[in-house]
Amino acid sequence: MADTKIFQAQPGAHYRRILDPWVKNTLPVSDPEWQKIEGDSLREIRRKLRKRTFLSAIGLAAKTASHRTVDKVETAYDTIWRDFNWPRPDAPTPKRTYASWGKTGLTLRPGCLGLMHLDLLMDIVERLQPKRVIEIGSGPGSNLFALAASFPDISFTGVELSSSGFKTSKSVQELDVLPQEIAVFNTRKIADDTAHRRIDFRQANATELPFDDGHFDFVFSRQAIEQMELIRDKVLPEMARVASRHVVMFEPFADFNASEHKRLATRKKNHFSAAVADLPEYGLAPVAQFADWPQKIDQGIGMVAAETIG
Template identity: 40%
Template structure:
């Protein structure tokens, strides 16, 4: 598979996927959008300054570089996954719980989950093109990606590893349903070939640095916005993804090449997120085969899709 195959034929393709979440669009050159950008810059600059002050008066562990420890991530996501309603009810479009993104010349106001589905749709395209028999997601959260993928590709065996017990419990609770709940199904752009296939996913609680699988267990190992949480353990986590893969690794992450402009470098630093470029990742015995990023990018965090073969 190459980058060309990941491009979309329909130039409005992303708007079709985003329709349920798109609150409004405006020109990026408009005063309103520039004001939004200024507020966002102010927010992230403030966060960085706060972290530096905390580090000065506290221990170095609280500095910007050190705070995203496994315990911090586990507690934060444990709380997140136990507090959200899952499956999400289809929310009314709202300006409150919003994400700001840019695509081409447009500024987009989206309700929060919108970007997830744009990413998931391109991950599905990769699975459709490469036809793996076995797929593992690392950092699977509440299972959004795998629950949908499994029903679209019922011939493929899916597994997921997630750090938090709460995320795994939420994913498994959906597996108790006889068919994939309507609200999850309604967000899939790909045809759901078997609405019962979600029951076959092997969800496990585990740590990306010690994946509970033998070497070469999966045709494709992927992560979506999960390595971003693992900057302090990044070497072990990616080495493990490579170890359990027999062919390919796919990442949808905030690669440095998608965070060069605007407020993105500031926000990525403030969060101590993934700092490598799509090219840099090749140092883990991977060869970059395809890159995609022609989708709306959050103004505080750009993300790209990179597909690698094992060297």
């Protein structure tokens, strides 16, 4: 029987406190200004989908379709992580994220939604006390640097497809002490600012993880299988294979993207769209889920905890 308390989220006020330094503006979702933000976004998504349908009808689909193949994802993230700035609430950036939570529309600085996911991940790791942990699609390593600094006795591994994500993680590992600009992306105390040097980063495709069956007692991903819709039939069973029991995903399951706005955006981006109820097909039994925190207006991310079947 699964102990669902391990995966329990904090009360809303806790996430509100994490969010506060990142908030640029708030509006009631009923406010005409917020309605315009949502309306403009939905119209743009519809326009792009119509364009794709039209080009497909005249035989030019390949020109605009974002098929999100492994090659395309790798190329895209090679560029993204090469110019990556570590997120922090006081970063001078014109970029903004539109999100809503209940009846409040939020204009946020980029990065804070990930910090909330990281905070719940920390709670889960603290309660589960795993020995060996792997992140699938670890990007430049932000989650693992924070986890290793706060839980230095755990062995962490990260698997990343893009060479620039992998190289960025490796270059941070050359530094004796975790730099402040990375260390601030954490909601916990730093127990060891040299633990980042011991993380095992690998460049590999999540369809073929170079590890034995059941090697990790905790497997997680955050907005990584989001990018793997075309290969989810291989990736999810592969995550289940290397897990001895627990798998936690912070991903855009269909359950968190039921509104028209989010459903169409998922289709436009060719993002992961499995439902939580689909997980047993891939060898995973869902045991807990949570999504009551701010969600981007065009994408919902929820925490789904599962156990391996058999």
